Amino acid sequence: MKTIALRIDVDTYRGTGRGVPRLCEILKKHGVKGTFYFSVGPDNMGRHLWRLLKPSFLWKMLRTNAAGLYGPEIVLMGTAWPGPKIGKRFHSVIRDTMEAGHEIGFHAWDHHKAQAKLMSMSEAEMADEISRGLSFLAGLTGGIVRTSAAPGWRTNARLLEVKMRYPFEYNSDCRGTHPFYPVVNGKRLDQLQIPVTLPTYDEALGRDSVTDANYNDHQIGLLTEERPNVLTIHAEAEGGKCAEMFDVYLDRVKQLGYEIIPLGELARRVKDSAPDGAMELREFPGREGVLAVQK
Numbered sequence: 001m002k003t004i005a006l007r008i009d010v011d012t013y014r015g016t017g018r019g020v021p022r023l024c025e026i027l028k029k030h031g032v033k034g035t036f037y038f039s040v041g042p043d044n045m046g047r048h049l050w051r052l053l054k055p056s057f058l059w060k061m062l063r064t065n066a067a068g069l070y071g072p073e074i075v076l077m078g079t080a081w082p083g084p085k086i087g088k089r090f091h092s093v094i095r096d097t098m099e100a101g102h103e104i105g106f107h108a109w110d111h112h113k114a115q116a117k118l119m120s121m122s123e124a125e126m127a128d129e130i131s132r133g134l135s136f137l138a139g140l141t142g143g144i145v146r147t148s149a150a151p152g153w154r155t156n157a158r159l160l161e162v163k164m165r166y167p168f169e170y171n172s173d174c175r176g177t178h179p180f181y182p183v184v185n186g187k188r189l190d191q192l193q194i195p196v197t198l199p200t201y202d203e204a205l206g207r208d209s210v211t212d213a214n215y216n217d218h219q220i221g222l223l224t225e226e227r228p229n230v231l232t233i234h235a236e237a238e239g240g241k242c243a244e245m246f247d248v249y250l251d252r253v254k255q256l257g258y259e260i261i262p263l264g265e266l267a268r269r270v271k272d273s274a275p276d277g278a279m280e281l282r283e284f285p286g287r288e289g290v291l292a293v294q295k
């Protein structure tokens with residue numbers, strides 16, 4: 001089995017406006033389809049950067065060159081004025097992505113808020129965040145949003161249960177090794193969970209001597225034929241300064257015989273055989289704070 005399920009996270013205004021069209025071009029060139037998870041509300045990611053202004057985060061900024069990755073305006077976005085509403089400004093980008101044959105998923109209404117606070121919100125507040133974003137996205141796509149992905153892999157049992165109120169067929173909310181049905185409070189939820197199995201660019205860079213020069217070698221070295229690989233790229237990174245590198249990556253994995261598919265296709269293939277499982281919150285290499293990891 002040589003499979004890579006491709007997930008594209010879109011977190012910001014700039015990532016949507018510039019990164020998504022560029023990624024769509026690259027994917028078209030290779031004849032590849034993926035799953036785009038959009039954030040459609042205000043872009044307050046600048047607030048996110050200020051909040052994390054502490055030594056370990058500064059180190060990460062230096063390590064990954066965040067201004068180069070996200071652009072200089074990210075540092076101000078959402079700090080002095082309300083962030084722009086991404087979906088309203090770039091609805092045509094989202095529609096074009098869908099019309100190019102990619103799968104459209106729900107990432108967030110307000111990515112910054114969701115990443116920082118979603119897990120500690122009341123269930124009504126969680127539902128409000130999801131409903132706002134999802135209704136916008138559903139309106140835009142004609143209602144075919146079957147999947148969601150929690151920002152920053154911040155997920156807990158309550159959030160999984162709230163998601164059950166929505167017509168998601170599968171979600172990608174955690175890190176791990178293989179798709180599973182989460183068991184929460186003794187009850188098996190029937191929204192399949194598709195964990196991300198590979199590191200992201202910003203997690204891998206600067207660790208274990210990984211640089212831009214050997215990044216693709218490192219990523220390819222982590223692929224397995226034992227089970228499906230699930231890769232997350234970011235519109236802000238692989239649709240920006242890492243675009244050429246990602247283009248080369250696609251060439252190389254295709255030459256190695258890997259098939260690249262959207263998460264929905266992986267879900268369709270494994271939904272009848274996936275086991276039950278659980279996730280826990282813990283620290284994760286290259287990330288700030290805790291995130292959901294398959295047990």
Ligand SMILES: [Zn+2]
Binds near residue numbers: 009010011
């Ligand atoms: Zn994200």
